[in-house]
Amino acid sequence: MSEKHPLLATFRDQIQRCSRCGFCQAHCPVFGTSLRPALNARGKMLLLKEVLEGSLELNEELVESLFQCTTCASCTVNCPSGVDVPTIIKAARKEMVGLGACHPAFVAMDQVLEQNPNIYAEDEPGDFEAPRGKQAEVVYFMGCVGQYREEEATEAALEVLGHLGVDYTLIDEVCCSGVLEDVGFDIKPALAAKNLELILATGAETLVTGCPYCFRTFNNKQIYAPLKEAGVEILHLSQFLANRDLGVITDQVVTYHDPCDLGRHTGIYAEPRRTIQTLAPNFVELPHHHADALCCGAGGGVRGAFAKNSLDMARRRLAEVDQVGAEVVLTECNSCVHNLANAKLRAQKFRVLTTAQFIAELID
Amino acid sequence: MQASWKPRLAELVGPDNFSDAVIDLVSYSSDASEHSIRPQAVVWPTNVEQVRSVVLLANELGFPLYPRGAGTGLSGMATPSTDGLVLDLARMRRIIDISIQDRVAVVEPGVVYADLDNALAPHGYFFPPDPGSSKVCTLGGNVATNAGGVKGAKYGTTRDYVLGLSLVLGDGREMKVGGRNIKSVSGYDLTRLMVGSEGTLGVLTEIILKINPKPTATATALAVFDKLEDAGGAIVGVMSSGILPSVLEILGRETLQAINQNTELNLPEVDAMLLCETDGFTQAEADYQMERVVEQFQANRARSVRQATAAEEVADLWQARKSAYAVLARLKPNFVLEDVTVPISQVVNMLAGVQEIAGRHQVSIATFGHAGDGNLHPQVLWDAAEPGETERVEKAVDELFALAIELGGTLTGEHGIGLSKAAYMGLEHGSAAMETMRNLKRSCDPNNILNPGKMALDG
Numbered sequence: 001m002s003e004k005h006p007l008l009a010t011f012r013d014q015i016q017r018c019s020r021c022g023f024c025q026a027h028c029p030v031f032g033t034s035l036r037p038a039l040n041a042r043g044k045m046l047l048l049k050e051v052l053e054g055s056l057e058l059n060e061e062l063v064e065s066l067f068q069c070t071t072c073a074s075c076t077v078n079c080p081s082g083v084d085v086p087t088i089i090k091a092a093r094k095e096m097v098g099l100g101a102c103h104p105a106f107v108a109m110d111q112v113l114e115q116n117p118n119i120y121a122e123d124e125p126g127d128f129e130a131p132r133g134k135q136a137e138v139v140y141f142m143g144c145v146g147q148y149r150e151e152e153a154t155e156a157a158l159e160v161l162g163h164l165g166v167d168y169t170l171i172d173e174v175c176c177s178g179v180l181e182d183v184g185f186d187i188k189p190a191l192a193a194k195n196l197e198l199i200l201a202t203g204a205e206t207l208v209t210g211c212p213y214c215f216r217t218f219n220n221k222q223i224y225a226p227l228k229e230a231g232v233e234i235l236h237l238s239q240f241l242a243n244r245d246l247g248v249i250t251d252q253v254v255t256y257h258d259p260c261d262l263g264r265h266t267g268i269y270a271e272p273r274r275t276i277q278t279l280a281p282n283f284v285e286l287p288h289h290h291a292d293a294l295c296c297g298a299g300g301g302v303r304g305a306f307a308k309n310s311l312d313m314a315r316r317r318l319a320e321v322d323q324v325g326a327e328v329v330l331t332e333c334n335s336c337v338h339n340l341a342n343a344k345l346r347a348q349k350f351r352v353l354t355t356a357q358f359i360a361e362l363i364d
Numbered sequence: 365m366q367a368s369w370k371p372r373l374a375e376l377v378g379p380d381n382f383s384d385a386v387i388d389l390v391s392y393s394s395d396a397s398e399h400s401i402r403p404q405a406v407v408w409p410t411n412v413e414q415v416r417s418v419v420l421l422a423n424e425l426g427f428p429l430y431p432r433g434a435g436t437g438l439s440g441m442a443t444p445s446t447d448g449l450v451l452d453l454a455r456m457r458r459i460i461d462i463s464i465q466d467r468v469a470v471v472e473p474g475v476v477y478a479d480l481d482n483a484l485a486p487h488g489y490f491f492p493p494d495p496g497s498s499k500v501c502t503l504g505g506n507v508a509t510n511a512g513g514v515k516g517a518k519y520g521t522t523r524d525y526v527l528g529l530s531l532v533l534g535d536g537r538e539m540k541v542g543g544r545n546i547k548s549v550s551g552y553d554l555t556r557l558m559v560g561s562e563g564t565l566g567v568l569t570e571i572i573l574k575i576n577p578k579p580t581a582t583a584t585a586l587a588v589f590d591k592l593e594d595a596g597g598a599i600v601g602v603m604s605s606g607i608l609p610s611v612l613e614i615l616g617r618e619t620l621q622a623i624n625q626n627t628e629l630n631l632p633e634v635d636a637m638l639l640c641e642t643d644g645f646t647q648a649e650a651d652y653q654m655e656r657v658v659e660q661f662q663a664n665r666a667r668s669v670r671q672a673t674a675a676e677e678v679a680d681l682w683q684a685r686k687s688a689y690a691v692l693a694r695l696k697p698n699f700v701l702e703d704v705t706v707p708i709s710q711v712v713n714m715l716a717g718v719q720e721i722a723g724r725h726q727v728s729i730a731t732f733g734h735a736g737d738g739n740l741h742p743q744v745l746w747d748a749a750e751p752g753e754t755e756r757v758e759k760a761v762d763e764l765f766a767l768a769i770e771l772g773g774t775l776t777g778e779h780g781i782g783l784s785k786a787a788y789m790g791l792e793h794g795s796a797a798m799e800t801m802r803n804l805k806r807s808c809d810p811n812n813i814l815n816p817g818k819m820a821l822d823g
Contacts, residue, residue, distance in 0.1 A: 019693050021396045022436045026478070026499035035408070035454045036388070037435065043391035050390055065387040080690035 018045035024075035029295040033312040041075035041085045060101040067103040072260040072295035093184035105305035106183040117174035119144040136169035139204040143211030145334040156360035171198040178217030183301040192223045212261035238332045242271035248362035254280035255326035258293035259333035286320045298339035314343030381408040392450040399440035406450040412569045420536040431563040433505025436497040439782030445817030473504025473568045490578040492519035510560030512778035517736025518608040525574045531566030534809020563815040565808040579643035583654035586681045587666040595636035596712025601660035607653040611641035612736030619730040696745040704768035705739040705777030717767045725760040739777035781819045789820040
């Protein structure tokens with residue numbers, strides 16, 4: 001039998017295994033904000049089940065649901081039936097793009113990266129007063145958000161690397177373009193080739209990323225396999241900093257927001273906490289933490305396409321910071337910092353920083 | 365639904381609280397049961413007046429209404445049975461009052477169980493029924509389905525905690541029943557009638573719940589039995605030993621085998637495992653009760669007994685029970701989780717009967733459940749793509765219900781009748797009881813607007 005939706009059909013068993021228990025509703029950030037079951041994982045699986053059965057067309061009417069998922073995976077880690085929702089959603093999006101049904105924001109994202117080296121179509125990269133394209137032990141990869149939206153987070157990361165005497169260099173990096181895989185498109189081979197060429201040319205043994213999503217892309221996507229084949233170790237900044245003597249300490253009350261890409265998707269929970277708890281002994285956990293952490297609402301393209309709900313999700317997360325009475329909420333993802341800082345209300349007196357920003361502040 | 369209904373509905377609740385988008389219709393086509401029919405539209409009312417106006421419009425134009433909480437029900441209580449409108453109460457979710465002095469919590473129907481629990485915790489209080497879906501299910505759904513959970517043996521079910529309700533009846537009249545009083549014998553107990561009425565009589569708009577001080581100490585023990593009869597002896601022994609455990613759960617041999625095949629837990633593959641928790645306000649109180657439990661385990665030839673009080677060890681003992689549903693849910697593409705309930709003395713006969721039925725029809729049924737209140741969960745597993753398997757499952761389920769009734773039990777201890785068990789109502793209820801139920805339905809909902817097709821009340 002020829003399949004109408006061959007990619008989606010490879011997940012038929014998974015989609016049918018959704019027992020419709022609805023337990024994902026407790027964890028889905030989009031449901032938490034909208035209270036609309038069509039936007040929850042169960043609703044999405046029901047839609048795809050009907051698509052596979054032929055009673056529903058995979059068309060633009062489904063965009064609002066299937067493209068409104070931060071791919072945070074909180075549904076998956078709590079699913080009694082073990083359904084890997086984000087992977088299925090990504091496959092469905094690819095099928096939809098193939099059929100011409102896509103959110104315009106994601107079409108634009110693909111077009112931007114077709115013509116530009118970064119997701120924001122910016123043409124003036126800052127120089128960050130740091131070595132660039134040199135032979136070095138470490139390449140620091142800033143990511144688009146770090147380079148063009150959260151420059152202070154990047155400056156701080158570089159300051160901390162400098163403080164530790166790390167032999168590092170930047171490169172004339174281009175977007176890793178991993179995000180396109182999440183929103184129905186494909187990584188741009190030209191961009192990947194450029195990054196590979198520049199990273200390998202430095203002779204570095206270690207690639208450190210400030211962005212957990214770039215980290216996942218370099219680690220998991222086949223197109224970036226030459227990095228590992230060349231013996232390059234790929235680390236997220238939080239792993240690189242864990243166990244290093246930073247020589248600073250504070251009595252501020254600090255909490256930590258687990259980025260989905262670092263936590264649920266990669267299992268990195270301990271390293272950032274080790275660093276933070278050493279420099280801030282007054283550490284408190286948020287009510288939802290580790291695998292239960294609430295998503296900041298930025299992922300999966302949702303910030304660009306569904307801005308209001310994205311900010312609402314961030315506000316729900318920030319309400320937890322208020323609840324535990326922290327003075328500072330730290331995270332390890334520039335994108336999370338960006339969304340949380342944008343959502344913060346004036347009445348909320350705590351600060352939102354990356355761990356590196358906080359360390360740099362204490363060093364100063 | 366006629367096209368002209370939709371603008372009127374959108375006007376009644378506001379455009380943001382109305383949808384006929386296909387994504388919403390599909391998402392409301394089913395709950396956690398196997399039933400699936402798309403409604404024609406959905407509204408999310410935010411106050412009583414909106415609920416009332418929607419009910420009145422449904423009566424005027426003659427379309428069915430399907431009230432819904434979180435849609436975690438396992439019997440099709442929230443799924444459409446034909447065309448109609450889903451009334452999702454999730455956006456009425458205020459905790460109106462928590463009064464420790466009066467020992468009540470007053471909530472709107474869309475409040476999630478866990479949110480009330482979190483709000484009560486700082487006061488040292490809780491709302492005991494603790495259904496398995498507590499992180500998601502709404503209190504309106506709990507009341508409408510008379511939800512229960514693992515603590516039924518000692519703490520009862522939702523019914524035992526509902527003091528008062530506000531509703532909009534099927535004909536649009538507003539009605540208040542009960543109140544904030546712990547005791548009341550004033551008139552017919554309409555509150556108790558409404559609890560478990562599955563949205564067939566009225567739409568809940570406010571709920572007054574009795575709350576309990578939360579015990580601060582627990583003791584836990586796990587025992588395994590080579591023979592099912594010995595486990596049965598232990599259940600009866602514990603429940604008549606003069607104390608009431610807060611939890612007494614059983615896992616049957618097939619469940620233990622399935623867990624072993626799919627986890628690293630390495631459980632003994634015996635006839636039955638019992639897991640018991642006692643609670644109290646001092647550790648001595650919990651421990652004293654647990655001593656009585658362990659005496660009964662040993663007197664009934666338990667192969668081994670493990671006890672724990674430290675949180676980590678307790679979590680370890682709970683692992684098998686907690687994993688049961690998820691492990692079984694992954695074994696085959698289709699499953700249905702039943703909840704037949706029998707008198708405590710008949711638990712073992714029911715378990716043995718389930719396996720006899722499974723063997724005879726060559727279907728896979730793994731059982732676990734709440735032994736302390738006789739409520740068992742045979743989880744029937746099958747693959748609908750296998751020719752003939754669905755028919756064999758249907759026959760086995762028919763016999764399962766017949767056996768429960770024969771043993772003096774009931775079709776459903778906590779999941780409800782809904783669509784799934786409507787056809788079996790006559791097995792349990794005589795003609796006078798069915799006629800009384802239908803008369804009550806007619807007096808509250810003369811046009812059969814609310815949740816038609818459920819509980820065999822039509823006609």
